[in-house]
Amino acid sequence: MKEFTKKERTCPKCGKVYTEHPALSRTDNTTQICPDCGTREALESLGVSEAEQDKIINIMHKGR
Numbered sequence: 903m904k905e906f907t908k909k910e911r912t913c914p915k916c917g918k919v920y921t922e923h924p925a926l927s928r929t930d931n932t933t934q935i936c937p938d939c940g941t942r943e944a945l946e947s948l949g950v951s952e953a954e955q956d957k958i959i960n961i962m963h964k965g966r
Contacts, residue, residue: 908921909921911924911934911936913935913936913938913939914933914935915927915933915935915936915939916935916936916938916939918936918938918939920936920937920938922936922937923937924936924937924940925937925939925940925941925943926940927939927940927943928940928943928944928947929943938959941955941958941959941962942955942959945958
């Protein structure tokens with residue numbers, strides 16, 4: 903059975919080191935960013951305020 907190791911990456915947008923599967927930035931459809939920045943870009947595209955984005959991200963992290 904093949905064992906997978908988590909690769910550490912640094913998000914070019916926020917500088918956070920993460921090991922989760924990267925998100926594709928909506929700004930250029932090329933750059934890989936951390937899941938939190940991917941979520942923020944998606945919420946921003948819907949017009950969600952930064953304060954509300956923070957609340958949503960915090961709720962998502964509580965579930966982990």
